[in-house]
Amino acid sequence: MAVVRAGLSPERLTLAGAELADEAGFDQVTLSALARRFGVKPASLYAHVKNSHELKTRIALFALEELADRVADAVAGRAGKDALTAFANAYRDYARAYPGRYEAARYRLDPQTAAASAGVRHAQMTRAILRGYDLAEPDQTHAVRMLGSVFHGYAALEAAGAFDHTDVAAQQSWAWTLDCLDTALRCRSTPLTGSPTPGSKGHRQ
Amino acid sequence: MAVVRAGLSPERLTLAGAELADEAGFDQVTLSALARRFGVKPASLYAHVKNSHELKTRIALFALEELADRVADAVAGRAGKDALTAFANAYRDYARAYPGRYEAARYRLDPQTAAASAGVRHAQMTRAILRGYDLAEPDQTHAVRMLGSVFHGYAALEAAGAFDHTDVAAQQSWAWTLDCLDTALRCRSTPLTGSPTPGSKGHRQ
DNA sequence: GCGTTTGCCTATAGGTTGTAGGCAGACCCA
DNA sequence: TGGGTCTGCCTACAACCTATAGGCAAACGC
Numbered sequence: 001m002a003v004v005r006a007g008l009s010p011e012r013l014t015l016a017g018a019e020l021a022d023e024a025g026f027d028q029v030t031l032s033a034l035a036r037r038f039g040v041k042p043a044s045l046y047a048h049v050k051n052s053h054e055l056k057t058r059i060a061l062f063a064l065e066e067l068a069d070r071v072a073d074a075v076a077g078r079a080g081k082d083a084l085t086a087f088a089n090a091y092r093d094y095a096r097a098y099p100g101r102y103e104a105a106r107y108r109l110d111p112q113t114a115a116a117s118a119g120v121r122h123a124q125m126t127r128a129i130l131r132g133y134d135l136a137e138p139d140q141t142h143a144v145r146m147l148g149s150v151f152h153g154y155a156a157l158e159a160a161g162a163f164d165h166t167d168v169a170a171q172q173s174w175a176w177t178l179d180c181l182d183t184a185l186r187c188r189s190t191p192l193t194g195s196p197t198p199g200s201k202g203h204r205q
Numbered sequence: 206m207a208v209v210r211a212g213l214s215p216e217r218l219t220l221a222g223a224e225l226a227d228e229a230g231f232d233q234v235t236l237s238a239l240a241r242r243f244g245v246k247p248a249s250l251y252a253h254v255k256n257s258h259e260l261k262t263r264i265a266l267f268a269l270e271e272l273a274d275r276v277a278d279a280v281a282g283r284a285g286k287d288a289l290t291a292f293a294n295a296y297r298d299y300a301r302a303y304p305g306r307y308e309a310a311r312y313r314l315d316p317q318t319a320a321a322s323a324g325v326r327h328a329q330m331t332r333a334i335l336r337g338y339d340l341a342e343p344d345q346t347h348a349v350r351m352l353g354s355v356f357h358g359y360a361a362l363e364a365a366g367a368f369d370h371t372d373v374a375a376q377q378s379w380a381w382t383l384d385c386l387d388t389a390l391r392c393r394s395t396p397l398t399g400s401p402t403p404g405s406k407g408h409r410q
Numbered sequence: 411g412c413g414t415t416t417g418c419c420t421a422t423a424g425g426t427t428g429t430a431g432g433c434a435g436a437c438c439c440a
Numbered sequence: 441t442g443g444g445t446c447t448g449c450c451t452a453c454a455a456c457c458t459a460t461a462g463g464c465a466a467a468c469g470c
Contacts, residue, residue: 008448027232032426042426044449052427108365115370141373142381145359148367149382150351153358160313162353165320168346176347177354184389213417237457247457249418257458 008038010048014058021059021100026107029056029100056107063101064118067094071125080132081182087129088151088178095155102155122148134189143185150181213243215253219263226264226305231312234261234305265312269323272299272310276330285337286387292334293356293383300360307360327353339394348390355386 016037021029031052035042049055067090074090075083095102109117126144135143154174157163163170221242226234236257240247254260272295279295280288300307314322331349340348359379362368368375 030426031428041450043428043430043451046428047448106361106365111366111369114366119367138373138377139381141371142378142385145362145368145375145378146355146382146385148362149358150354151358152362153354153356154350156311156361157350157353157357160311161316161319162324163350164316166346168343170350172343173347173350176344177351180347180351180389180393183392184385187388187392188385235457236459246419248420248459248461251459252417 008040008044008048010058013045013048013055014062017055017059018062018098018101018104021104022098023100026056026059026100026103029059029104031055056104057109057113059101059104060107060109061113061117063098063105064122066098066101067091067105068118068121068125070094071122075125075129081178083129083132084147084182084185085178087125088147088174091151092155092158092174095159099159102159106152130185133185135185139188143188147181150177213245213249213253215263218250218253218260219267222260222264223267223303223306223309226309227303228305231261231264231305231308234264234309236260261309261312262314262318264306264309265314266318266322268303268306268310269327271303271306272296273323273326273330275299276327280330280334286383288334288337289352289387289390290383292330293352293379296356297360297363297379300364304364307364311357335390338390340390344393348393352386355382 013034017029017034020033020037024033031045031049032042034055035045045055049058070093071087071090074086078086109119123144126147127140129147130140130143133143154177158170163173218239222234222239225238225242229238236250236254237247239260240250250260254263275298276292276295279291283291314324328349331352332345334352335345335348338348359382363375368378
């Protein structure tokens, strides 16, 4: 019987796990299922990943990185509302195209792992977007959190099917929401002179 | 040996499951763990709940109901921004006080179960809040989704510890966000007369 | 008191996690 | 080319969770 090695590696396991997550859900990502996918016994995987938690952590880090790359691509060369929209769409599109990976990206990481993850790039890019809105600290931090909440919340609710029961397209609500955020952020901008009137267009860049 | 019946019932199992979720996380809610909590064998629970999925569904429905009750209490007799803040705080406070139940409330329900759940009350109450902002359809639906996204997103990110790394209190960002939402919604209101505020592109679908 | 129902039990099977140790092909070097 | 080592996947096993089937005794109705 020709014994052919499966060619396992942490990277291949991570990628296959991400694919499995997209197909069956992140909670279905198990070492047994992954072993079946490679035509291998479960115990063999322990030579490449320490345990189930490490595998999931690797998938989470991979997804965070991939998402950050896409967002970075999307916002390159854009500013203001244009950048906000590009960022938001890249985010939502990823969550829709790769639901399992997106779910993985929300896997709880221990603090130091999180600090070394692409999660920090996400925060940095969000701050970059906000440069177009002239927000001083701590308002900028507040805005980072608000945007993160909206993006994640929308993706999560949409994925959960929460928008399926009403006959209004999720796409339209998304556009409306982004428009609303842009307006709100411009209202909050701190122009060098003049009164902060609602709807002031004092954002540079 | 005095045989004392444990007094199991679907309701007691649901409540105990909710408590277990708050203590150890919703993913740790297992029939075995629940059986241990009652000093009973796992198989005994199958006389009261069909399987693990049904138990989790019951906990989810319970949490949705409980959360809806709290929100209803909070918004009673309030309107406008006052109501918005009360709604939002009731929501966030619940997520912080009962993280496991809140997680359970996001458990994926099949469509008809969801339609019969307290989830519809949540949507109705959100619409009630928005009566103070004079939004015509489909803007009202858009706003319902945006608010839901922010509330859920903020609770989820906060629970995940996403706000722990920056030295700005989550409470302040929360207040800022609510203020921002109030402003944005007022900008979007459709007064009987007067010019649309800058930033609104007359999106009436 | 008798029969039925209720409530939890034991026994059992299958699936997933994780550890320990074995074996053979692949690789390195002389 | 041959010998030694390393690598990669294996079997075996123990523990835990889910789920089903069937048993037994207390509780209940009359």
